Amino acid sequence: MDPKFQAILNDLPAKEPRSRLDPYRELILEMRKRGRSYREITHVLKESCGLTVGTSTVNDFVLACSKSTMKRTSPAAAELVVTEKDKKRLIGTYKTQKDLEGVISTPKALEGITRKIKKVKDQPPQTRKKKLLFEYNPDEPLRLQRNQKTRE
Amino acid sequence: MHQPSAAKASALNVVDSTKRTDISKRIIFTMGGKGGVGKTSFVLALAEWYQDHQIPIKLLDLDTENKARGSLKHYYDGAVTKVNIHTAAGLDAFIDHLSEDSPIILADMGASSGQVTHEWFDSMFEDVAATGVEFTAIGIVTPDPASVESVLNWAARLQDRVSYVMVENATTHQPDFSYWRDSKQADQFRSAFQPIVLSMEFRLPDLENPARQHGITLGQVVERRINIPELQRASLVIRAQSYRRRLFEEIEKAKCLLLP
Numbered sequence: 295m296d297p298k299f300q301a302i303l304n305d306l307p308a309k310e311p312r313s314r315l316d317p318y319r320e321l322i323l324e325m326r327k328r329g330r331s332y333r334e335i336t337h338v339l340k341e342s343c344g345l346t347v348g349t350s351t352v353n354d355f356v357l358a359c360s361k362s363t364m365k366r367t368s369p370a371a372a373e374l375v376v377t378e379k380d381k382k383r384l385i386g387t388y389k390t391q392k393d394l395e396g397v398i399s400t401p402k403a404l405e406g407i408t409r410k411i412k413k414v415k416d417q418p419p420q421t422r423k424k425k426l427l428f429e430y431n432p433d434e435p436l437r438l439q440r441n442q443k444t445r446e
Numbered sequence: 447m448h449q450p451s452a453a454k455a456s457a458l459n460v461v462d463s464t465k466r467t468d469i470s471k472r473i474i475f476t477m478g479g480k481g482g483v484g485k486t487s488f489v490l491a492l493a494e495w496y497q498d499h500q501i502p503i504k505l506l507d508l509d510t511e512n513k514a515r516g517s518l519k520h521y522y523d524g525a526v527t528k529v530n531i532h533t534a535a536g537l538d539a540f541i542d543h544l545s546e547d548s549p550i551i552l553a554d555m556g557a558s559s560g561q562v563t564h565e566w567f568d569s570m571f572e573d574v575a576a577t578g579v580e581f582t583a584i585g586i587v588t589p590d591p592a593s594v595e596s597v598l599n600w601a602a603r604l605q606d607r608v609s610y611v612m613v614e615n616a617t618t619h620q621p622d623f624s625y626w627r628d629s630k631q632a633d634q635f636r637s638a639f640q641p642i643v644l645s646m647e648f649r650l651p652d653l654e655n656p657a658r659q660h661g662i663t664l665g666q667v668v669e670r671r672i673n674i675p676e677l678q679r680a681s682l683v684i685r686a687q688s689y690r691r692r693l694f695e696e697i698e699k700a701k702c703l704l705l706p
Contacts, residue, residue, distance in 0.1 A: 427638045428602055430602035432599050438625070439629065
């Protein structure tokens with residue numbers, strides 16, 4: 295980079311974090327990796343860091359982090375983002391909200407679920423219709439071949 | 447012929463009586479479209495053939511229309527289970543009566559059982575076959591073209607879900623089976639499914655009529671276990687014995703489709 299531009303950048307004041315949770319990003323993501331639920335993380339943030347936030351805020355923050363991680367890793371991976379709609383659709387698959395959170399929180403899990411959804415969507419509908427080996431029209435009288443040959 | 451995969455079989459959880467075991471099972475039924483073609487007569491002979499080989503079978507009489515003489519129950523009263531198939535799950539009797547003790551079901555279908563049977567096959571066959579049960583359909587043809595049409599109609603619905611044994615029943619002394627042997631449609635059926643064809647020879651009315659009237663099988667006439675004067679004539683006893691022997695010889699030709 296041009297040294298002049300670099301100097302300008304260095305003189306800019308530090309930008310305020312977009313989320314109150316940004317300073318705790320590493321801690322939160324590590325807790326998720328270790329299987330902690332959003333409720334537990336909220337509790338830890340309150341007890342150990344004095345930060346009071348809602349479970350849904352932590353949830354949104356983790357999802358946003360996952361999206362940005364995927365965007366950074368590969369353009370193709372960016373397409374594998376699970377939307378809130380997908381998430382709601384999947385809730386029925388798991389017994390509790392807690393189970394659901396545990397499953398879809400990591401980027402790898404999100405990718406897996408999205409791939410499974412895509413696979414099912416791409417599959418042609420299963421049809422049991424088999425090719426008939428023998429067809430018979432009951433309205434048509436039996437035709438004797440012997441008589442036909444004689445006539446010919 | 448349809449062969450269910452082992453994986454599919456293990457994935458299914460069907461009723462206990464049909465759980466796949468070392469002994470496979472076979473359901474043999476008559477294609478009952480046309481009445482009076484000799485379905486019950488052949489089933490009786492077949493039942494005697496199993497008896498002769500000491501192979502246990504379960505006899506089902508599904509001919510609800512035929513309540514009196516001529517029905518399977520008339521001949522084998524205590525040993526036959528009468529089933530009304532015209533209920534929501536009538537043909538589930540096939541599954542419920544299969545057991546380790548009698549791995550073969552021999553079912554005599556009624557003349558009006560086509561629709562029910564076809565619908566049962568459409569909804570149940572795949573899962574029943576996956577448990578290792580095999581099916582043999584017996585078609586009886588006579589010189590009457592209607593008997594041939596009836597069998598072809600059934601086959602068009604059953605397709606290759608069953609194996610076919612066809613019986614040419616000589617209802618007269620010199621029968622003409624042209625509609626079965628020479629018609630284009632029957633030829634197409636034979637090419638598609640390669641049925642085993644058996645002959646059932648014409649029986650003297652002197653023997654057939656009183657036997658039918660009293661519910662007596664050929665075996666009972668042969669063994670003189672009856673007290674009916676018109677069936678005790680020495681000539682009729684020997685004739686019954688020769689009919690039975692020749693019919694057993696015919697049945698032997700199809701034993702691969704009659705045993706599990």
